[in-house]
Amino acid sequence: MLIVGTANTAPGLVDGMAALRDGASATDAVEVALRAVESNPEDDSVGLGGLPNLLGQVELDASIMEGTGLRAGAVGALAGFLHPISVARKVMELLPHVLLVGEGAARFARETGAETGELLTEASLTKYRERLGASGVLAAVETDDPEVPLYRLLQQHMHYRPGGTANVIARDREGRLACGVTTSGWAFKYPGRLGDSPIIGAGGYADDRYGAAACTGLGEVALRLCTAHSLVRSLAAGQSADEACAAALQEAQELPLGMPFVLNILALDAQGRQAFWSTKGPEARYLSLGPEEDQPQSLPASGLPTAG
Numbered sequence: 001m002l003i004v005g006t007a008n009t010a011p012g013l014v015d016g017m018a019a020l021r022d023g024a025s026a027t028d029a030v031e032v033a034l035r036a037v038e039s040n041p042e043d044d045s046v047g048l049g050g051l052p053n054l055l056g057q058v059e060l061d062a063s064i065m066e067g068t069g070l071r072a073g074a075v076g077a078l079a080g081f082l083h084p085i086s087v088a089r090k091v092m093e094l095l096p097h098v099l100l101v102g103e104g105a106a107r108f109a110r111e112t113g114a115e116t117g118e119l120l121t122e123a124s125l126t127k128y129r130e131r132l133g134a135s136g137v138l139a140a141v142e143t144d145d146p147e148v149p150l151y152r153l154l155q156q157h158m159h160y161r162p163g164g165t166a167n168v169i170a171r172d173r174e175g176r177l178a179c180g181v182t183t184s185g186w187a188f189k190y191p192g193r194l195g196d197s198p199i200i201g202a203g204g205y206a207d208d209r210y211g212a213a214a215c216t217g218l219g220e221v222a223l224r225l226c227t228a229h230s231l232v233r234s235l236a237a238g239q240s241a242d243e244a245c246a247a248a249l250q251e252a253q254e255l256p257l258g259m260p261f262v263l264n265i266l267a268l269d270a271q272g273r274q275a276f277w278s279t280k281g282p283e284a285r286y287l288s289l290g291p292e293e294d295q296p297q298s299l300p301a302s303g304l305p306t307a308g
């Protein structure tokens with residue numbers, strides 16, 4: 001048994017491991033852990049307190065995948081629900097679909113009794129007003145002037161702020177794997193923008209035969225490279241978790257993106273060996289909790305920092 005997560009998953013990993021010790025499945029552990037992260041108002045990159053889009057609306061993305069049978073569920077641009085990870089799980093369990101977005105996702109969340117709530121906290125609203133007010137975008141958004149298209153505002157004031165999103169990967173008593181990703185996405189994004197988090201194979205992927213992987217950082221990179229899936233294919237080809245992360249990170253660093261970015265990749269192979277690589281190098285950290293430990297250990301990432 002093992003549970004690993006990004007640095008912001010501390011509020012949930014202990015609960016996730018307790019569930020595993022009680023015999024819960026890897027999927028249960030991932031959901032339990034990520035619900036706790038989604039409830040944390042201090043984390044402005046996930047769930048309650050997440051930073052909003054350009055219009056001031058909090059749109060959440062989440063995905064969950066089981067390595068047994070490659071079952072998966074995801075939601076994108078979901079507004080007004082406190083636990084997108086649980087809605088994603090219900091998509092996996094109750095529908096013949098994998099991904100629901102926007103109004104359809106909200107309808108499904110309502111039908112299945114998901115908890116509603118105001119996601120925008122005072123603290124996040126203040127950050128939104130400060131950031132967009134200072135660049136003059138807020139005034140343009142508020143007048144809703146059709147002569148000032150939102151995409152132009154985004155081009156002018158594009159502000160990618162890395163360092164958020166939660167990944168958790170668990171391996172249960174039976175050696176089954178599951179991974180989950182939950183986020184409020186790129187702060188002040190274009191409305192309707194989906195990152196890698198809700199896209200199976202980009203932000204997360206799990207296959208009991210080989211291992212599981214999940215990403216944080218600039219979603220547009222993991223989306224283009226299908227990073228999580230490509231990493232698991234490297235494991236399938238016989239690479240170790242470290243080798244597979246190194247290859248995926250190098251592929252990302254070679255992408256001609258034209259802007260600085262961060263990408264962090266978390267992996268756990270079928271035997272329970274973990275790896276975490278980041279374009280930030282060892283400055284980035286992740287958390288790992290085994291069955292004998294009370295608290296997660298904070299461990300440094302591998303990888304050579306990207307210059308600049």
Ligand code: ASP
Nearest residue numbers: 164165185195216217219
């Ligand atoms: N990967 C997330 C996204 O692109 C953001 C992040 O991890 O910082 O939505």
